[in-house]
Every structure is written in C-alpha cells, then in structure tokens.
Amino acid sequence: MxxxxxxxxxxxxxxxxxxxxxxxxxxxxVPAPDTVGAATLAELARATRAATTVPEHAFVLMDxxxxxxxxxxxxxxxxxxxxxxxxxxxxENVREEVFPLLAWERNEAAMTVLAPYPxxxxxxxxxxxxxxxxFEVEARVVDAGHAVAEDFERLGDGVRGAIIxxxxxxxxxxxxxxxxxxxxxxxxxAGAAGFVLIAPGSLVQVGVATLxxxxxxxxxxxxxxxxxxxxxxxxxxxxxEVRARxxxxxxxxxxxxxxxxxxxxxxxxxxxxxxxxxxxxxxxxGAVDNGSGSVAVLDIARALAEHVRESGExxxxxIRFALWMGEELGLYGSRHHVETRKESGxxxxxxxVLNLDVVGTPTGLGAVGxxxxxxxxxxxxxxxxxxxxxxxxxxxxxxxxxSDHMPFMLEGVPILTLGRTLPERAAGVTHTSADTRDKLDExxxxxxxxxxxxxxxxxxxxxxxPLDRWSFERTGEVMESxxxxxxxxxxxxxxx
Ligand SMILES: [Zn+2]
Numbered sequence: 194m195x196x197x198x199x200x201x202x203x204x205x206x207x208x209x210x211x212x213x214x215x216x217x218x219x220x221x222x223v224p225a226p227d228t229v230g231a232a233t234l235a236e237l238a239r240a241t242r243a244a245t246t247v248p249e250h251a252f253v254l255m256d257x258x259x260x261x262x263x264x265x266x267x268x269x270x271x272x273x274x275x276x277x278x279x280x281x282x283x284x285e286n287v288r289e290e291v292f293p294l295l296a297w298e299r300n301e302a303a304m305t306v307l308a309p310y311p312x313x314x315x316x317x318x319x320x321x322x323x324x325x326x327x328f329e330v331e332a333r334v335v336d337a338g339h340a341v342a343e344d345f346e347r348l349g350d351g352v353r354g355a356i357i358x359x360x361x362x363x364x365x366x367x368x369x370x371x372x373x374x375x376x377x378x379x380x381x382x383a384g385a386a387g388f389v390l391i392a393p394g395s396l397v398q399v400g401v402a403t404l405x406x407x408x409x410x411x412x413x414x415x416x417x418x419x420x421x422x423x424x425x426x427x428x429x430x431x432x433x434e435v436r437a438r439x440x441x442x443x444x445x446x447x448x449x450x451x452x453x454x455x456x457x458x459x460x461x462x463x464x465x466x467x468x469x470x471x472x473x474x475x476x477x478x479g480a481v482d483n484g485s486g487s488v489a490v491l492d493i494a495r496a497l498a499e500h501v502r503e504s505g506e507x508x509x510x511x512i513r514f515a516l517w518m519g520e521e522l523g524l525y526g527s528r529h530h531v532e533t534r535k536e537s538g539x540x541x542x543x544x545x546v547l548n549l550d551v552v553g554t555p556t557g558l559g560a561v562g563x564x565x566x567x568x569x570x571x572x573x574x575x576x577x578x579x580x581x582x583x584x585x586x587x588x589x590x591x592x593x594x595x596s597d598h599m600p601f602m603l604e605g606v607p608i609l610t611l612g613r614t615l616p617e618r619a620a621g622v623t624h625t626s627a628d629t630r631d632k633l634d635e636x637x638x639x640x641x642x643x644x645x646x647x648x649x650x651x652x653x654x655x656x657x658x659p660l661d662r663w664s665f666e667r668t669g670e671v672m673e674s675x676x677x678x679x680x681x682x683x684x685x686x687x688x689x
C-alpha cells in the first residue's frame with residue numbers, strides 16, 4: 194500500500210500521546226566501559242519503569258489504529274507511528290526496509306454439510322486461514338484426529354479427496370508442538386481436498402496456513418470448538434457418509450510492505466537487535482499478539498535513548514530496534530532482513546537478537562540452545578534482582594519456531610529470550626476476535642520493557658564475543674537437539 198498517513202491525523206496522534214520532544218544524543222558521547230555494573234543496570238531498569246510509555250503506545254496502536262495486517266492502510270499507519278516515535282526519541286538511521294510479500298485479505302468462507310439426510314444442509318461457522326485463496330470443493334469429511342504425521346499414516350488412502358477435520362495442538366505426550374501449517378502440508382501431501390482446523394475454544398482461531406511464500410493448494414479454514422465438536426460427533430456416527438461443500442474466497446496480491454528500523458549507534462560495527470512484529474491478524478486489534486511486543490520495543494527505545502543522552506555514554510555495540518511487518522503471513526519482514534544482511538556479508542555483526550512476541554510479566558532471561566550463556570545472563574539477572582526485581586536466576590535454553598527470531602536462529606545468530614507470564618484473561622485470545630487491549634497486563638509489559646532495556650544495555654557493552662555465532666554444522670546439531678528437524682523438514686526449511 195502506498196497511502197500516506199494524512200498529516201492532520203499524524204499530528205493528532207502525536208498530540209494524543211503528548212510525549213515531549215527530545216533532542217538527539219550529544220555527538221561527543223563517550224563509550225561505556227566494558228562491563229556494566231549491577232547498580233547501573235538496576236537504575237536503568239528502575240528509570241525505564243518509572244517513565245513508562247507503554248499505555249500511550251497501546252492506546253494508539255490498538256484502540257486508535259486497530260488491526261494491523263501487512264499491506265493495509267492500518268499497517269502503514271502503525272509504521273508511521275513507530276517511525277515518528279523513534280525520531281522523536283532521538284534514535285538515528287530511522288528507516289523503512291521494503292520487502293516483497295504475498296499479501297492476503299479475508300473475504301468470504303462458507304461450509305455446508307450436505308449429507309447424510311438427517312443433518313443435511315447445516316451451515317457452519319468458519320473463517321479462512323491466511324494464504325488460502327479461492328476454492329470450491331464438495332467432498333467426504335474425515336476425522337483425522339490431531340492431523341499429525343501418524344494420523345495420516347493410519348488413515349492412508351482414506352483421506353484422498355476428503356475434507357480433513359483436525360483437532361488443535363498435538364496428542365498428549367507428543368513431545369513437541371505441531372504448527373497448523375505442518376498439518377495442512379501433510380493433508381496436501383496425502384491428497385486431501387480441504388482442511389478444517391477446530392479451535393480449542395469458542396472463538397475461531399485463525400493463522401497462516403503455509404509458511405512458504407505461496408498459497409495453499411487446498412481450502413483451509415478454522416472452525417470454533419462447538420462447530421468442530423458437533424461435526425466430529427456426526428462423522429463418528431456416519432463414517433464415510435458425511436459430505437460437505439467448502440468455499441473460500443480471498444484476495445491475494447504480490448506487493449510490498451516495510452520493516453521499521455532505528456539505531457542507537459555504538460562505537461564498533463557489532464549490533465544487538467531487539468525486535469517485535471508490528472503486524473497483527475484482522476479479527477481484533479492484535480493486542481497480546483503482538484501489540485504487547487511492539488509497545489515494549491518503543492518503550493525500550495525511549496528509555497535507552499534517554500539513558501545515552503543523560504549518561505553521555507554510547508554503547509560499545511549498536512542497539513538496533515526493529516518492528517517487523519509480514520510476520521503473521523509467514524515471517525516475510527524478518528526473513529528479508531536476514532537474507533539481505535547475509536548477502537551483504539553483514540550478518541556476522543549481529544551479536545544477539547531479542548525477539549519480543551507476546552509479552553507479559555518478565556520471569557527470567559534465556560538464550561535458545563545455549564547453556565553457556567548463563568555466564569553472561571546470570572549476573573544480569575542477579576544485578577537486577579539486587580535492585581528489587583524478581584527474576585529467576587536459572588537461565589532458560591528453550592525456544593520455539595515461527596516467530597521473527599527464527600530466520601536469525603537458523604543462521605546461528607544468538608537468540609536471547611525473556612521468560613514471561615500472562616494474565617489469565619489473555620489465555621487463548623491470540624489470533625481470535627478477543628485479542629483486544631483489555632487482555633493486556635500493561636504493568637507487566639512495562640516491567641518487561643524495563644528488564645529488556647537493562648539486558649540490552651548489558652549485552653551491548655559486554656566484553657568481546659559474549660556469545661558465538663554457530664557454524665552451519667553446529668546450528669544444524671542444535672536445531673536437531675531442540676526437536677526442530679521434523680517441522681523444518683515439513684516446511685522445506687531443513688538445510689542440513
Ligand atoms: Zn506473534
């Protein structure tokens with residue numbers, strides 16, 4: 194989309210958040226010492242928390258702008274808002290990084306049960322999944338359980354030409370999470386004609402149906418729990434006999450969107466990056482996923498720019514802020530960033546990446562697949578705890594797939610994590626019509642921003658090679674040990 198945020202509206206938003214304009218950091222700032230003391234970290238976190246801007250950003254991004262799908266006017270307004278804040282806070286190199294994507298816009302979806310006679314022509318409540326085009330199929334309905342690989346092996350030819358009914362998540366004790374795109378890829382490979390993903394609750398839960406840069410080959414939709422449970426009972430009673438018509442009609446377009454980037458320049462070429470996806474799904478205002486991370490990144494930028502200005506110290510490494518677009522449609526923005534850095538030979542500059550996707554009260558620090566990171570992270574947690582924070586001093590090593598850290602992780606770049614708890618009211622709302630600002634724990638997000646600011650400052654000023662970038666082989670070994678081989682093979686991203 195190329196529409197510009199109308200000037201008056203931009204002005205209104207600027208006035209609404211009412212933040213003071215700051216001057217740029219002094220040009221003669223001196224570098225910080227090699228290591229940052231516990232007292233400095235605790236004070237930085239305290240000051241960040243005390244002056245939080247989280248509620249203002251949440252109000253603008255969620256309550257005023259609303260859903261922020263990639264390549265929509267609302268997504269563009271969110272980008273403009275982020276650029277304006279980075280500029281106002283005195284960050285440097287505030288820029289948009291344009292990337293190509295397959296944009297997707299919801300239109301209609303309908304499913305009607307046609308047979309057997311006792312339940313004929315019942316309309317169901319469904320919604321299309323993302324990256325699903327326009328289809329019309331009429332077919333048998335087959336219950337495929339959780340639709341994991343073992344289910345398709347068990348059903349064999351029985352799913353050929355059928356509409357698959359899939360439970361959410363994975364069987365108990367399965368050992369790893371199974372993403373919806375993996376189930377849909379399995380259904381396509383088995384020759385299914387359509388795919389219905391049942392939600393875990395009463396709200397339809399959407400999401401992207403394929404992780405590649407392409408649309409699905411079959412119609413893939415989501416149903417609410419009640420609809421899915423009813424259909425499952427009917428299929429159980431009339432195996433082989435239930436037939437349905439599934440129709441999807443969505444708009445897809447090859448276009449561009451842009452990430453918003455900004456820097457607090459360091460005194461070396463090395464970079465510590467903190468990012469969050471700014472785009473959201475269309476059903477609600479993307480508050481938990483990922484307004485929470487977006488507002489945290491804006492608040493961290495404000496706090497660290499202020500710290501540089503007031504202390505007169507520049508960080509040893511550049512602290513880069515990234516608000517990604519295109520995440521929900523398949524990590525388009527972050528993938529593009531990693532590919533272009535790799536092509537220009539500059540990915541090695543990245544010493545660490547912190548990805549904030551779904552933020553709540555911080556519980557501890559971690560680094561995916563790196564027990565040795567405890568030497569770096571435990572003193573940071575202890576330093577913050579000495580200042581009254583209550584972080585676990587156990588350093589986490591777990592992590593997942595399918596968010597913006599993934600393109601970096603697959604290249605061996607160190608991935609930092611921030612453990613968190615979410616309020617009960619946030620449970621199950623992501624990708625549904627209930628992901629609205631009232632679900633947020635804004636106090637907890639302000640805490641997360643404060644802890645992240647201290648973490649980033651410490652890592653940006655740590656001594657040489659705080660964490661090593663893994664070799665190609667080592668990255669493959671760790672991905673295997675984390676159980677990522679299967680899902681990455683199914684999405685065509687296993688490189689080893
Ligand atoms: Zn997310």
